[in-house]
Amino acid sequence: MMKIAVIGGGIVGSTTAFYLSQNKDFDVTLFDEGVGQATSAAVGIICPWVSQRRNKEWYDLVREGAEFYQPLISDLEDDSFYYNNGTLIFHDTLLDKLEKIAIKRLPDAPAMKSIKKLSESEVKELLPDGFTAKEALFVEGGSQIDGKQLVCLLKDKASRNGIRLEEKKVVVTFENGHYIIDGEVFDGCVMATGAWINQTMDGLLFDVRPQKGQLIETKIPITHNNFPVLMPKGEIDILINKEGNVVVGASHENDKDFDLNQDEAVIASLIQGAHEWIPELTRDDVVSIRVGTRAHTSNFSPFYGPVSSYPHLYVASGLGSSGLTSGPYIGYILAKAFVEEIESWPLHPDQFRIQ
Structure with missing residues (x-):
């Protein structure tokens, strides 16, 4: 029986552990400290098809995701973590261009379902009372994910399948072809520690930096939760969660290292950004604030796959704000790599190694 350690219990690590747990030839342990996890603090919007990013490998990954x-x-x-109510894309000048991008991509992206440009009055019918309506592009397949609920579900299912969960921070040491973790010897290892990837294994460093993200959850009178996600131009997105609360976020702070403190200036900025869509929103409406740390590379590309010269070692990091879109698929592929050869790794970790 092969002993495999999975380090990191976010969306990638939890998905990897879940799929590994389905194979009775593997003895799997999932190590997770759980501090600052991006997944649990995420807004969780699945709508990658209108992105203007030119990185083909990235788009192929999020489309598959x-x-x-x-x-x-x-x-x-x-499916209790998954809500498919569509997504409204707003942009003052590029709506026609975004529509053309989406239409071109639709044949290879059945999860997108359909795309339709809506007038201001049509958008108003889809939004709660008190929200500002503008012309928008409606993507039927756009969805929202409860990241925290999904991770808990994956861990629960994996535990029932027999994996061991260890809630602790660990460091991996490579010795004689094996991985030593907390005094225990493993045959294989998956490192999915996000922004903490460079603190996970002695002598292994990648081009990864932390990015702080903050979002707010607000309590304003809304009678139900089957509204589409709003994706305006700019940094913030707006969604209504299963409790009927409005979630606004998230910030992208590149100079805060691993700081997890709430920042009132950022909270004020999020509220100000949301005013265009929810004019009556105030600081008093905020009922909770979530803070997490994303992982980014210098070119904002994620990476995942094997690490040269290390047998049965797989890593993933740099997913950024699209982690809930690509993370489950990456976790599935990493688990699959232990049972069959993966022909190609388009975003190979070796491209991002600095040591």
């Missing part, structure tokens, strides 16, 4: 949610739901036999 969006498609993967239906197989994941089937494998988990649970």
